[in-house]
Amino acid sequence: MSNLPDLKTIIKVPTYSLTLPSTGRKISYRPFLVREEKALMIARLSEEPDTIVATLDSLVRACTFDNEGLDTLSVQDYEYLVIQMGAKAKGETISLRQPCKEPVPITEENPEGTCGKIIPIVCNLSDIQVEHNPDHKKTIVLDETSKTSIIMRDPRMGDVAHIVFDAGKEGKMLDPEANMKLRFQMALSCIESVVVGEEVYDAKVLTKEWLNEFLDSLPSGHLRKISQYIDTMPKTYLDVKYECPCGKVKDTIRIEGLQRFLA
Numbered sequence: 001m002s003n004l005p006d007l008k009t010i011i012k013v014p015t016y017s018l019t020l021p022s023t024g025r026k027i028s029y030r031p032f033l034v035r036e037e038k039a040l041m042i043a044r045l046s047e048e049p050d051t052i053v054a055t056l057d058s059l060v061r062a063c064t065f066d067n068e069g070l071d072t073l074s075v076q077d078y079e080y081l082v083i084q085m086g087a088k089a090k091g092e093t094i095s096l097r098q099p100c101k102e103p104v105p106i107t108e109e110n111p112e113g114t115c116g117k118i119i120p121i122v123c124n125l126s127d128i129q130v131e132h133n134p135d136h137k138k139t140i141v142l143d144e145t146s147k148t149s150i151i152m153r154d155p156r157m158g159d160v161a162h163i164v165f166d167a168g169k170e171g172k173m174l175d176p177e178a179n180m181k182l183r184f185q186m187a188l189s190c191i192e193s194v195v196v197g198e199e200v201y202d203a204k205v206l207t208k209e210w211l212n213e214f215l216d217s218l219p220s221g222h223l224r225k226i227s228q229y230i231d232t233m234p235k236t237y238l239d240v241k242y243e244c245p246c247g248k249v250k251d252t253i254r255i256e257g258l259q260r261f262l263a
């Protein structure tokens with residue numbers, strides 16, 4: 001055994017760096033190893049949100065040299081990081097192919113009546129951008145007279161991972177009540193502090209019970225304001241230009257939900 005080459009010295013895993021889009025923090029990372037991809041695949045197959053979340057968390061920690069985890073990364077920073085890690089492992093570009101739907105005269109050879117030529121769509125993952133919605137406001141004013149407001153923060157991946165993977169189970173659709181409950185939990189985890197008059201209460205000093213009671217006792221319109229905060233969170237997207245060889249179709253598509261490329 002001792003004569004076999006030491007894997008640590010023959011295989012060098014490269015290190016890269018990137019700037020997280022929402023915080024501007026610069027971090028170092030390395031791509032997934034085969035062993036880690038396998039672990040992730042097995043976790044995904046289990047469809048157990050707890051298993052998937054725990055596996056992803058240990059993977060992110062290992063690949064960022066223990067500097068980041070699901071509890072330190074906002075959702076969009078997590079997405080961005082995972083895409084970049086995948087891009088380094090599998091290549092910076094992803095090619096999609098789509099038949100052209102431009103109408104053409106129906107002939108015997110072409111009974112479909114569409115151009116049908118294959119349009120190559122090349123997505124360059126290094127061009128990923130983050131869209132910030134101007135309606136995404138950190139401060140939510142609840143009451144002008146008592147000067148009560150909530151200061152929100154973007155949810156960390158750890159806050160929403162269970163929601164994402166639970167809802168993503170095959171064929172599983174959340175009923176409206178469960179959906180409402182999850183949104184409520186998510187809103188709760190995004191509260192950074194509560195301001196009453198001149199006093200600022202950090203969410204860390206407020207108990208979960210108190211915050212629950214607090215949200216429960218708000219007029220229902222306020223919950224919509226909190227929901228809006230979640231709905232307007234920054235999103236990652238990629239604008240891709242494409243052109244059919246026929247020359248008639250030329251456009252740009254916006255691709256969102258980029259993680260599915262690398263799942």
Ligand SMILES: [Zn+2]
Binds near residue numbers: 101102115116
């Ligand atoms: Zn065409």
